Amino acid sequence: MTRFYITTPIYYPSSKLHIGHSYTTVAADALARYHRRLGHETYFLTGTDEHGQKIERAALAEGKTPIQFVDEIVAGIKELWAALHISYDDFIRTTEERHKKVVQKIFKQLYDQGDIYKSSYEGWYCTPCETFWIESKLKEGNLCPDCGRPVEWTKEESYFFRLSKYADRLLRYIEETDFIQPASRKNEMISFINQGLEDLCVSRSTVRWGIPVPFDEKQTIYVWIDALSNYISALGWGTENDELYRKFWPADVHLVGKEIVRFHTIIWPCILMALGLPLPRKVFGHGWLLFGTQAEKMSKSKGNVVDPFVLIDRYGVDAVRYYLLREVPFGADGTYTEEAFILRTNNDLANDLGNLLSRTTQMINKFSDGRVPEPDPASDDRILSDLAAEVLREFQEAMDRLEISSALVALWKLVDRANKYIDEQAPWALARDPGRAGQLRTVLYNLAETLRLLGVALTPFLVQTPERIWDQLGLEPAQVRTLSWEEAVAWGGLKPGTVIRRGSPLFPRIELPKENGDSVAKEGRAQSGEPAAGAAQPTEGVAEIEYDDFAKVELKVAEVVEAERIPKADRLLRLVLQVGEERRQIVSGIAQHYAPEELVGKRIILVANLKPKKLRGVESHGMLLAATAEDGSLSLVTLDKPDFPTGMRVK
Numbered sequence: 155m156t157r158f159y160i161t162t163p164i165y166y167p168s169s170k171l172h173i174g175h176s177y178t179t180v181a182a183d184a185l186a187r188y189h190r191r192l193g194h195e196t197y198f199l200t201g202t203d204e205h206g207q208k209i210e211r212a213a214l215a216e217g218k219t220p221i222q223f224v225d226e227i228v229a230g231i232k233e234l235w236a237a238l239h240i241s242y243d244d245f246i247r248t249t250e251e252r253h254k255k256v257v258q259k260i261f262k263q264l265y266d267q268g269d270i271y272k273s274s275y276e277g278w279y280c281t282p283c284e285t286f287w288i289e290s291k292l293k294e295g296n297l298c299p300d301c302g303r304p305v306e307w308t309k310e311e312s313y314f315f316r317l318s319k320y321a322d323r324l325l326r327y328i329e330e331t332d333f334i335q336p337a338s339r340k341n342e343m344i345s346f347i348n349q350g351l352e353d354l355c356v357s358r359s360t361v362r363w364g365i366p367v368p369f370d371e372k373q374t375i376y377v378w379i380d381a382l383s384n385y386i387s388a389l390g391w392g393t394e395n396d397e398l399y400r401k402f403w404p405a406d407v408h409l410v411g412k413e414i415v416r417f418h419t420i421i422w423p424c425i426l427m428a429l430g431l432p433l434p435r436k437v438f439g440h441g442w443l444l445f446g447t448q449a450e451k452m453s454k455s456k457g458n459v460v461d462p463f464v465l466i467d468r469y470g471v472d473a474v475r476y477y478l479l480r481e482v483p484f485g486a487d488g489t490y491t492e493e494a495f496i497l498r499t500n501n502d503l504a505n506d507l508g509n510l511l512s513r514t515t516q517m518i519n520k521f522s523d524g525r526v527p528e529p530d531p532a533s534d535d536r537i538l539s540d541l542a543a544e545v546l547r548e549f550q551e552a553m554d555r556l557e558i559s560s561a562l563v564a565l566w567k568l569v570d571r572a573n574k575y576i577d578e579q580a581p582w583a584l585a586r587d588p589g590r591a592g593q594l595r596t597v598l599y600n601l602a603e604t605l606r607l608l609g610v611a612l613t614p615f616l617v618q619t620p621e622r623i624w625d626q627l628g629l630e631p632a633q634v635r636t637l638s639w640e641e642a643v644a645w646g647g648l649k650p651g652t653v654i655r656r657g658s659p660l661f662p663r664i665e666l667p668k669e670n671g672d673s674v675a676k677e678g679r680a681q682s683g684e685p686a687a688g689a690a691q692p693t694e695g696v697a698e699i700e701y702d703d704f705a706k707v708e709l710k711v712a713e714v715v716e717a718e719r720i721p722k723a724d725r726l727l728r729l730v731l732q733v734g735e736e737r738r739q740i741v742s743g744i745a746q747h748y749a750p751e752e753l754v755g756k757r758i759i760l761v762a763n764l765k766p767k768k769l770r771g772v773e774s775h776g777m778l779l780a781a782t783a784e785d786g787s788l789s790l791v792t793l794d795k796p797d798f799p800t801g802m803r804v805k
């Protein structure tokens with residue numbers, strides 16, 4: 155059976171974790187869920203890296219013992235992972251006995267075989283990073299090349315690991331395999347090794363908060379040997395109970411942020427080589443999630459950390475997970491802004507996916523008595539089924555390359571195509587023609603089946619939405635989950651006759667917050683220039699006209715077949731209207747009076763021969779009639795015979 159072992163870095167519990175840390179963990183979770191869904195035996199490890207001077211100092215500053223201090227933070231980290239539905243199999247803490255024993259065993263073995271030796275060390279030391287630096291690597295002004303803070307000249311007796319001994323083997327491994335990804339990070343590491351590797355200081359005599367060197371109590375094991383060993387200590391390597399180690403090692407993927415790629419691709423493989431253990435198959439270095447329009451690194455001192463709990467409370471776990479997985483191509487740096495978050499949620503989740511489900515279930519209710527219809531073989535088209543097969547292939551290939559964001563882009567091709575399919579096939583028109591009843595059944599079936607499949611493919615990413623989709627389609631989520639991947643993605647899984655359960659919108663649209671909202675709204679009005687189409691005109695001072703003048707205005711019955719908000723314009727909706735055989739797009743200033751969902755299916759009156767005009771960049775080919783009361787409330791002019799056909803002239 156295929157096995158898959160994935161890890162996140164173990165986080166420093168020095169302060170609360172922010173959205174950047176959540177990014178790594180949600181990505182690892184998506185990959186773990188994906189492999190589990192494929193039926194692979196999967197092990198997903200995360201945890202905390204609790205030793206070192208920084209933690210000791212932070213605890214002291216709060217008048218706590220280090221263990222009290224980390225216990226509290228670790229509890230918060232576990233709560234965060236629960237809120238994000240992180241499906242880890244194990245959470246390792248480096249302060250646990252099971253870990254300490256393994257680290258001491260590793261240290262002793264390397265010492266006994268001569269790979270660790272005692273010497274004294276003098277050098278430039280960065281206390282926050284707990285790293286010694288050779289002078290040539292420092293930034294100008296004696297600053298740490300990683301964090302940019304001043305380094306101190308430090309001298310002490312320490313143990314050293316013969317890193318240099320393994321440099322050639324390591325270089326070969328890196329050059330000949332896909333061990334380091336993305337490729338840009340591989341090249342960085344190759345040139346780093348080519349500059350020459352120095353032996354590594356692996357113990358400290360000045361740090362107390364750590365694992366003691368087993369044969370020299372004055373020395374504490376230096377954090378990177380301690381931290382990196384978690385990937386095998388959690389599997390029970392070197393203990394009597396090493397079943398997990400035998401099953402899952404070597405790791406398939408260590409997911410890490412770009413600044414710790416070096417530790418994972420140089421120190422860690424050398425330790426493993428010295429221990430005679432297999433090397434991990436892949437280290438994937440992702441970029442950072444930066445903050446705001448200035449793209450700053452999130453930090454407590456800058457006061458720009460985004461608290462994931464707040465986002466989850468406000469927008470729901472799936473919106474947060476989707477944003478993290480979709481927004482930034484995995485590997486590159488990305489920037490978080492609340493506006494981008496809201497736009498992403500509104501566009502992809504509320505509009506594209508949410509509307510697809512709500513339109514489909516609404517039409518099944520209306521045209522098929524609330525039951526999934528039997529498709530008609532005579533009028534089968536393979537538009538959605540063929541695309542679904544193609545998109546699922548692309549999605550899998552992208553996930554196998556760890557390109558999570560591309561996998562979502564592939565799935566949204568199907569979402570977009572399905573929305574377009576509704577417009578092209580116009581089920582409301584088919585419903586009026588008894589001769590096309592078979593085609594109507596096929597179209598509705600294809601849409602519902604596409605949504606079922608999307609639910610399946612979205613399970614690695616979203617944790618509540620797939621079940622909500624299946625539930626609205628009348629399926630038992632537990633049943634869908636027990637199917638094998640092949641069964642679940644085979645076209646035709648949805649049984650005709652299933653009674654659907656239309657529910658609330660998947661993702662309510664989010665209004666931009668006031669501070670941003672004001673400027674966005676102002677911009678929206680200024681750009682529209684004059685009252686948006688659909689807003690009523692004042693009657694005072696309007697001249698009398700002849701009948702011929704009135705006859706110049708072409709009024710027609712139209713049905714709203716699609717409605718959506720226009721991003722960054724809080725008053726405008728984009729409507730697609732059916733006008734007889736014709737399709738029209740108009741922009742209407744009624745967003746504050748009608749939700750897009752309530753408009754679909756309504757018959758309204760269209761001013762059909764109004765000159766086209768662009769509003770907020772969207773073409774408007776006409777306007778609809780509405781009455782405005784003195785208090786500003788608005789009522790659309792509709793027909794009292796709602797079945798009156800569209801395209802009819804109104805006089």
Ligand code: MSP
Nearest residue numbers: 163164165166174175203381382410411412442443
């Ligand atoms: N304890 C070490 C890792 C040891 S692994 C054997 C550590 N901890 S950390 O808490 O500082 O960072 C953990 C991970 O979070 C790193 O991979 C880091 O890149 C990631 N991130 C921290 N802030 C981040 C962003 N703003 N954006 C993306 N990832 C970020 O390093």
